[in-house]
Structures are given as structure tokens and as C-alpha cells.
Amino acid sequence: MQIQASTLKGTRDYHPEQVVRRRYIFDTIRGVFELYGFRPLETPAMEKLETLTGKYGDEGDRLIFKVLNNGDFLAKVPDEILQQRDYRAMIPWIARRALRYDLTVPFARYVVQHRHQLQFPFKRYQIQPVWRADRPQKGRYQEFYQCDADVVGPISAASEAELIEIYAEVFRQLQLDVRIRINNRKVLEGIAEIAQVQDRWQEMTIAIDKLDKIGTEGVRHELFSKGFTSQQIETIFDLLLTEDIYILAEKLKVSAIGSQGVEELLALLPYFDEQRLPPNAVFDFTLARGLNYYTGFIVEVVPTEVQLGSIGGGGRYDDLTGVFGLPNLPGVGISFGAERIYDALETLDRFPSHLQWDISVLLLSMDAVSLQHAFHLARQLRRHHIPVDIYPQVAKFKKQMKYANQRKVPYVLIIGEDERIQKRYTLKNMATGEQQSLALDELIDFFNTHS
Amino acid sequence: MQIQASTLKGTRDYHPEQVVRRRYIFDTIRGVFELYGFRPLETPAMEKLETLTGKYGDEGDRLIFKVLNNGDFLAKVPDEILQQRDYRAMIPWIARRALRYDLTVPFARYVVQHRHQLQFPFKRYQIQPVWRADRPQKGRYQEFYQCDADVVGPISAASEAELIEIYAEVFRQLQLDVRIRINNRKVLEGIAEIAQVQDRWQEMTIAIDKLDKIGTEGVRHELFSKGFTSQQIETIFDLLLTEDIYILAEKLKVSAIGSQGVEELLALLPYFDEQRLPPNAVFDFTLARGLNYYTGFIVEVVPTEVQLGSIGGGGRYDDLTGVFGLPNLPGVGISFGAERIYDALETLDRFPSHLQWDISVLLLSMDAVSLQHAFHLARQLRRHHIPVDIYPQVAKFKKQMKYANQRKVPYVLIIGEDERIQKRYTLKNMATGEQQSLALDELIDFFNTHS
Numbered sequence: 088m089q090i091q092a093s094t095l096k097g098t099r100d101y102h103p104e105q106v107v108r109r110r111y112i113f114d115t116i117r118g119v120f121e122l123y124g125f126r127p128l129e130t131p132a133m134e135k136l137e138t139l140t141g142k143y144g145d146e147g148d149r150l151i152f153k154v155l156n157n158g159d160f161l162a163k164v165p166d167e168i169l170q171q172r173d174y175r176a177m178i179p180w181i182a183r184r185a186l187r188y189d190l191t192v193p194f195a196r197y198v199v200q201h202r203h204q205l206q207f208p209f210k211r212y213q214i215q216p217v218w219r220a221d222r223p224q225k226g227r228y229q230e231f232y233q234c235d236a237d238v239v240g241p242i243s244a245a246s247e248a249e250l251i252e253i254y255a256e257v258f259r260q261l262q263l264d265v266r267i268r269i270n271n272r273k274v275l276e277g278i279a280e281i282a283q284v285q286d287r288w289q290e291m292t293i294a295i296d297k298l299d300k301i302g303t304e305g306v307r308h309e310l311f312s313k314g315f316t317s318q319q320i321e322t323i324f325d326l327l328l329t330e331d332i333y334i335l336a337e338k339l340k341v342s343a344i345g346s347q348g349v350e351e352l353l354a355l356l357p358y359f360d361e362q363r364l365p366p367n368a369v370f371d372f373t374l375a376r377g378l379n380y381y382t383g384f385i386v387e388v389v390p391t392e393v394q395l396g397s398i399g400g401g402g403r404y405d406d407l408t409g410v411f412g413l414p415n416l417p418g419v420g421i422s423f424g425a426e427r428i429y430d431a432l433e434t435l436d437r438f439p440s441h442l443q444w445d446i447s448v449l450l451l452s453m454d455a456v457s458l459q460h461a462f463h464l465a466r467q468l469r470r471h472h473i474p475v476d477i478y479p480q481v482a483k484f485k486k487q488m489k490y491a492n493q494r495k496v497p498y499v500l501i502i503g504e505d506e507r508i509q510k511r512y513t514l515k516n517m518a519t520g521e522q523q524s525l526a527l528d529e530l531i532d533f534f535n536t537h538s
Numbered sequence: 539m540q541i542q543a544s545t546l547k548g549t550r551d552y553h554p555e556q557v558v559r560r561r562y563i564f565d566t567i568r569g570v571f572e573l574y575g576f577r578p579l580e581t582p583a584m585e586k587l588e589t590l591t592g593k594y595g596d597e598g599d600r601l602i603f604k605v606l607n608n609g610d611f612l613a614k615v616p617d618e619i620l621q622q623r624d625y626r627a628m629i630p631w632i633a634r635r636a637l638r639y640d641l642t643v644p645f646a647r648y649v650v651q652h653r654h655q656l657q658f659p660f661k662r663y664q665i666q667p668v669w670r671a672d673r674p675q676k677g678r679y680q681e682f683y684q685c686d687a688d689v690v691g692p693i694s695a696a697s698e699a700e701l702i703e704i705y706a707e708v709f710r711q712l713q714l715d716v717r718i719r720i721n722n723r724k725v726l727e728g729i730a731e732i733a734q735v736q737d738r739w740q741e742m743t744i745a746i747d748k749l750d751k752i753g754t755e756g757v758r759h760e761l762f763s764k765g766f767t768s769q770q771i772e773t774i775f776d777l778l779l780t781e782d783i784y785i786l787a788e789k790l791k792v793s794a795i796g797s798q799g800v801e802e803l804l805a806l807l808p809y810f811d812e813q814r815l816p817p818n819a820v821f822d823f824t825l826a827r828g829l830n831y832y833t834g835f836i837v838e839v840v841p842t843e844v845q846l847g848s849i850g851g852g853g854r855y856d857d858l859t860g861v862f863g864l865p866n867l868p869g870v871g872i873s874f875g876a877e878r879i880y881d882a883l884e885t886l887d888r889f890p891s892h893l894q895w896d897i898s899v900l901l902l903s904m905d906a907v908s909l910q911h912a913f914h915l916a917r918q919l920r921r922h923h924i925p926v927d928i929y930p931q932v933a934k935f936k937k938q939m940k941y942a943n944q945r946k947v948p949y950v951l952i953i954g955e956d957e958r959i960q961k962r963y964t965l966k967n968m969a970t971g972e973q974q975s976l977a978l979d980e981l982i983d984f985f986n987t988h989s
Binding site: 090091092093094095098099100101102103106107110121122123124126127128129130131132133134135137138149150152153154155157158159160161162164169172173174177178181182183184186195196197199200201204206207208210211216218220229230238241242243245246248249252256357358360408410411412413445446449458459462463466469472473474475476477478479480481482490493494 | 692928
């Protein structure tokens with residue numbers, strides 16, 4: 088039977104040139120993480136279904152990919168479940184395994200499982216794919232990478248300042264202009280308190296989180312429709328849009344929680360040069376962040392040269408591992424949106440140009456003996472760390488050149504009888520057509536200075 | 539509800555020190571692959587179930603992990619299947635997706651799907667996890683990495699010689715002594731022909747493949763029990779154990795296929811220095827390899843200093859993609875057994891010693907102001923590419939030193955009031971206890987020469 092060769096909808100192959108570009112992003116992030124003492128962790132793709140269930144809400148539970156038990160998975164399914172075709176009830180009977188939905192829950196599971204071997208503060212980063220059964224659409228995939236760094240255990244404002252610095256450093260290296268927005272959930276709680284909506288501050292936060300998408304008027308409208316009074320809404324916006332943190336501190340004085348939030352933000356400053364945030368970082372009290380497990384410091388990164396939404400975010404949480412029986416372990420973490428960073432770099436043409444070449448030169452040979460000669464030449468070049476390839480058959484020159492063109496190699500080296508005898512080879516620049524005749528040691532020099 | 543934090547049986551976490559050691563292996567292999575013009579490919583973890591089914595035999599089909607469809611997966615299952623609890627028949631109704639079982643089938647699927655964009659010869663390597671529902675046991679996991687390189691399209695003996703050279707180079711870099719065994723399936727076919735068992739040569743090959751495990755007597759016994767005559771067995775062994783390829787060539791003269799096999803092996807030699815295989819490579823006519831899609835050149839790598847079985851293998855095939863509708867695409871490939879290489883390096887203590895340190899120095903501070911000072915100092919060191927970490931809280935010195943000890947950092951840098959004022963800091967070697975007082979620029983010099 089012949090089978091149609093195709094990927095599943097919602098999944099994709101990464102072609103070589105894409106793997107190379109993605110690796111550039113991941114290596115940059117990884118390098119900075121390690122410079123800051125974060126250590127790599129990898130967890131299995133499959134976790135126990137019960138480890139993941141109930142952590143992401145009902146919608147999340149539905150979007151978790153479950154893996155069918157092997158062998159006779161129907162053997163123990165109760166009759167009534169089969170009769171009633173109750174697929175929800177059947178899941179735990181036929182699937183013990185599920186695919187990782189994010190990196191946070193596996194990290195929490197890891198910390199609890201191995202807590203006696205770990206030293207706290209424990210700093211880990213993790214760059215791995217996750218799977219979600221979202222309806223596939225342009226730019227949304229069922230398999231994609233997450234890229235997280237967290238520190239758990241004894242932490243302080245220093246840990247948060249470090250994460251801000253990591254964002255600044257990664258995007259400096261990637262040559263991507265960004266704005267790093269910083270806030271504190273306690274500031275939002277204080278604002279709610281002063282507007283006398285403290286019991287509804289989560290609702291307020293969810294509305295504020297939409298500011299980027301629906302604008303000030305949209306948020307006012309949403310709050311109003313939820314029954315917030317005009318007076319409350321005015322108070323909220325007056326506080327939110329305060330630009331100076333010291334003025335906000337004055338306004339929040341009457342709120343204990345709000346004052347603590349401001350204090351936690353100000354506590355970041357002594358860690359930076361001249362007691363100021365990095366030039367591309369700002370306090371922005373309208374920043375809310377969606378996830379409701381954040382309890383203090385929150386941060387988000389947006390590119391300034393393209394409209395793409397956030398390309399990074401994170402914050403402080405107080406109870407990562409309680410659900411696994413280890414309560415009150417605080418932490419703070421950030422993540423990078425690698426897929427969007429890829430899009431931003433591509434749109435802005437910021438990938439380093441050398442990434443386009445996989446080899447420095449392709450060796451072409453005119454006859455069987457030249458092919459053998461090419462092989463020995465290639466060995467010498469490779470010993471000098473110059474990546475080269477050889478057209479592996481004797482073939483018409485035209486065919487070999489066509490291959491070189493299509494594969495987009497920067498140079499070809501032509502080896503025929505004359506070249507073999509004189510031990511000087513014709514190097515052709517594929518972009519300019521320029522040719523020169525070089526001996527082996529000249530070739531080594533040439534490529535060591537041209538790459 | 540509290541949930542037990544544990545991994546699934548058959549899966550495991552890779553702790554930071556393991557990730558670092560595995561990365562060392564993968565980066566070494568990757569570096570050599572790229573030096574030889576192989577390009578990285580990544581395919582999705584999930585493939586269509588029909589893409590994988592029927593490619594690995596009945597046993598393989600059973601061991602493929604199937605992923606349950608999302609939503610009401612029971613909706614379309616025919617009644618009789620439910621009534622009869624026919625789990626085998628139910629699979630295609632409830633699972634459209636499956637987890638990658640190896641890297642070869644997804645590669646074949648990739649080549650066919652994207653054949654119009656690819657340039658042939660197409661050289662790719664792929665380092666990704668695969669999943670198999672094998673019964674978990676010591677050293678056997680349900681999730682493990684494979685590491686393959688293949689070239690498909692126009693190839694020649696040069697392509698095979700290149701793969702031998704890659705094996706030699708990777709294990710040279712990993713400082714692992716190996717023997718690279720080389721044979722050709724056609725030689726085995728020729729031997730079968732001369733022993734007059736040509737119609738049973740696959741059976742013969744399967745028995746010979748067990749030589750390492752059950753020895754010569756075991757193989758003789760197995761062949762005998764399968765009805766091979768003593769005479770045939772003698773002939774087979776006489777030919778198999780021929781040491782000199784030119785003597786074997788004489789013996790195989792009467793077999794066209796056998797002679798072709800010898801010729802293909804000899805065709806490798808002109809590509810090597812002095813027309814000889816690398817010192818650790820040998821022609822070994824007892825090498826059979828299990829997989830039956832190999833049609834010519836075959837190769838296997840075994841470590842010589844530990845008993846571990848093979849740590850690499852591969853060969854030439856003629857029809858990778860026929861099942862996906864693209865017939866007669868030849869190729870040759872090798873793979874590395876990364877998990878066993880890890881075990882070998884660990885047993886022999888061959889991992890580079892610097893892999894044990896994740897940071898160069900941990901900064902400890904005596905008070906809140908020193909912690910801020912430490913942060914500025916860390917920034918300077920990091921700007922000079924020195925990975926450092928800071929204990930992120932003001933804490934008792936003893937507690938901080940305990941952390942430094944447990945985390946196994948090579949050096950700590952102690953910052954208190956005196957140090958801050960004098961701008962000279964106490965650097966302590968954690969192994970020797972030695973201390974010295976250094977200024978920032980001296981620290982930078984120290985770590986740039988000590989790492």
C-alpha cells in the first residue's frame with residue numbers, strides 16, 4: 088500500500104536552514120542563562136496523566152494529548168462506560184500517559200520528586216517542545232518549543248533584577264530592540280483597594296490585561312459592563328496611568344498591600360547601574376499578565392520594531408509545588424517566546440548572515456581519480472575545522488554546478504587532472520563568479536580568514 | 539488532591555549534570571557531521587499513525603505509542619467493535635497520531651514530502667528522541683535519543699568512506715578506543731551462494747549476526763538445527779573467517795554477487811591515506827547487521843575498552859522511500875548509540891573534567907549592601923564571559939558556604955564591608971581551601987586563564 092507522505096496538520100518539519108536559525112536563538116538564550124548560573128534540565132515528553140490533569144483548567148485538560156495504553160487497553164474498561172460511549176469517563180481507563188503541556192508543571196513535579204538531592208536556591212532552565220491540541224491555524228501549532236528559566240527557594244529582589252538583566256542581555260545579543268515592562272501584582276491589588284474593588288481585583292486584572300488589544304476605552308467599557316462604577320473606573324485609571332513611581336507611592340500610601348508592591352519594585356533599583364533600570368526597561372503599572380499564580384513582580388517583553396505581541400514574560404509566584412505536597416516554595420521565572428522571536432528576526436532580517444552557509448566550499452571533481460584526490464583535500468581542510476562537502480560521484484560538470492547553485496554554496500573548488508598535477512585548485516566565488524588558483528595551504532588561510 | 543510527584547516507569551529526568559554530559563556527546567557528533575556537510579533536520583514528535591504502521595513488523599506496530607484523538611473520540615467507532623471490545627480494530631478509529639518510533643521512517647517521509655525543494659545528494663543528520671512501548675528495564679527506556687546521519691541520492695564509495703571517517707573522527711574526539719568493523723551484504727550473499735544455500739542467505743545472516751553473543755559454536759549449532767549440512771556450515775565458516783580480503787576475493791571468484799561485494803569493499807580504499815583503512819577500522823566478513831533493508835556496505839562500531847555491544851552502526855540501502863511512492867532512491871547512513879556512548883564515557887571516566895563546573899565562582903555577601911555590590915561585580919565578570927552566580931539573599935555565612943559546598947562550585951568570592959571599601963575580594967578555592975585577595979581586573983584575568 089502506498090501512503091501519502093505528509094505531516095499531521097498542526098505539526099511541521101524544521102528544514103535545515105530553519106534548524107540552524109532556531110539553534111542560533113536557543114544558543115543565545117542558553118548562553119546567557121548559563122552565564123547567570125542557570126542549569127539545564129530536561130524532563131520526559133510523557134508524564135503521568137494525573138500529573139498534568141487539573142493544572143490548566145477545564146479547557147487545558149481537554150487540550151492535553153493523551154497517549155493510548157499499549158496492549159489490550161479495553162480489557163478493564165467498565166461495561167457501562169463502553170455502552171454509554173462516555174469518552175470522558177473512559178480516558179483514565181485507556182490512557183495513563185500524556186504529553187507535556189508546558190514546562191512549569193513538569194518542573195514542579197521534578198523539584199518535588201528530587202527535592203532531597205537539590206540545593207536551594209535551585210536555578211534551572213529548560214528548552215523543550217510542548218504539545219497542545221489547539222485547533223491548528225496560521226502560526227499556531229500543536230507542537231512548539233518553550234524556553235523557561237526559574238529560580239526557586241530562597242530568593243530576593245536580586246533574583247528578579249537578574250531576570251530583567253537576562254532579558255536585556257539576550258535581546259542585546261539578538262540585536263532586537265525591545266521594551267521590558269515591569270510591574271508588581273501587589274500594586275494592582277493596592278489600586279483595587281483604593282478604588283474599593285479589592286474583592287474583585289482579579290476581574291480588574293483580567294480586564295487591564297487586555298489594554299494592548301482593546302485600548303483604554305475598551306477596558307473602561309469592559310469594567311463598566313461588569314458593574315464597576317464610573318467613579319471606580321476613574322480611580323483605577325488615574326492610578327494605573329501614573330508615570331512616576333514615587334508619585335504612585337504617595338497615592339498608594341493608604342494601602343498596605345499597594346505600598347508593599349511599590350517597595351518591592353523600588354527594591355530592584357540598587358542592583359542596577361546608577362540605581363536605574365536598564366535603558367529599555369520601564370515600570371508600567373498597566374502591565375497585568377494573564378496567569379493568576381503570580382503574586383508579586385511581573386515582567387513582559389515586547390519588540391518595538393514589529394507588531395508581534397509579547398516575546399517574553401514572567402513573574403514571581405509563592406506556591407509552585409503545593410499541589411505535589413511541597414507547599415510554600417516561592418520562585419520567580421521568565422520565559423522566551425522562541426517562535427515569535429524567530430518571526431521578529433526574520434521580519435527584520437536580523438539573523439547573522441553566516442547562518443545561510445552550511446559549508447565553506449563544495450569540491451567538484453572532473454574524473455574518478457580527481458574524486459579520490461578531492462577526498463584527501465577535504466580531509467586536510469576538515470582537519471583545519473573548515474566544513475566542506477564533496478560531490479560524491481563523477482558527473483558532468485554542468486550537473487555538479489547546478490547542484491552547487493541550488494544548494495547555495497558560497498564557493499566551489501574545481502579539481503581536474505591539471506589541478507591534481509600542479510596541486511593548485513580553482514576556487515570559484517559563486518556570487519561574483521571570480522576565480523583564483525590556490526594551493527592547499529593558501530586555501531586553509533583563505534577560509535580561516537573568510538569565516 | 540495531592541498527587542505523587544513521579545516520572546512514568548520507562549522515562550527519566552535528565553539532571554543538569556547529565557544534560558551537560560549528553561550535550562558534550564551530541565555537540566561532538568554534531569560538529570563532525572557539519573564538518574562533513576551534513577545538515578540538521580528536525581521532524582515532529584507526532585506522525586500520522588498510517589505513516590508509521592507496517593514499517594517495523596508486527597512487534598514494532600505493537601510498540602508504537604498511539605495518541606488518543608481529542609474531543610469525542612468514541613463518536614464514530616462502529617458498534618460491533620465496541621461490543622466485541624476489539625482493541626486492535628478500534629485503534630485507527632480513536633488514534634490518528636503516533637509518536638515517532640525511529641528517525642528513519644520520518645526521514646523517508648520528509649524526503650518524499652519535500653522532494654521538489656531538496657537537492658540530491660541530500661545529506662541530513664537528525665538527533666531527536668524516539669518512543670517505544672518496550673517493557674521498561676534497567677538501561678532500556680521508553681523514551682531515548684537516536685542520532686542518525688544519511689546521504690540519499692547520487693552516492694558512491696566516497697560517501698561510504700566518508701561515513702567511516704566520521705566514525706573515526708567522532709570517537710577520536712571523544713577519546714574512546716573503538717573498532718570499526720566493515721563488511722558488505724553482497725559478500726555474505728556470495729558466501730551463501732558458494733555454500734549452496736543462496737535461497738536461505740537471510741537465515742544464514744541472522745545466525746551470523748549472533749556471533750558476538752553466542753560464539754562460533756553457537757552459530758554452528760543454530761545453523762545445524764535449521765537444517766544446514768555440516769559441509770555447508772564448514773564452507774560458510776571457512777569463507778567468513780578469511781582474514782585477507784584478497785584471499786577472500788579468490789575464494790569468491792565463482793560468485794558474481796560475492797565478487798561484486800569484495801569489489802565494493804576494495805573501492806573504499808583509494809579514499810584513505812596510503813590506500814588503507816583507518817588504523818582502527820577492519821574488514822570483518824562475520825559482520826552481518828540485523829536490519830534486512832541493507833543491500834551493500836555495512837558498518838558497526840564497538841568500544842574496545844568496555845564490554846557494551848555496538849555503539850554505532852549503519853549501511854547502504856537501495857529503497858528508502860518506495861513505500862511513500864518514490865522508488866529506487868538509494869542511500870547510506872550511520873547512527874550513533876548515544877546512550878551507550880554515555881555509559882562508556884562514564885565507566886571509563888572520559889568526560890572532560892571542566893563539564894563538572896557550571897559556574898566559575900559563586901559570590902557570597904555578608905550584608906544587604908554587599909549583596910548589591912556583589913551584583914555589580916557579577917555584571918562585570920559576566921561581561922567578560924565568566925559564568926558566575928550570586929547567593930541571592932543575605933544569609934548566615936555558614937549557610938551560604940554549605941550551599942557552595944553542596945552545589946560543588948570550584949571557587950567562592952566573599953564580599954563584606956572591608957572588601958567593598960578596599961575593592962579587593964577574597965577568592966577561596968573550595969578544593970584546597972587556599973584564599974587570595976583580588977581586585978576586579980585580577981579576578982577577570984584569573985578566570986580567563988583558569989577556564
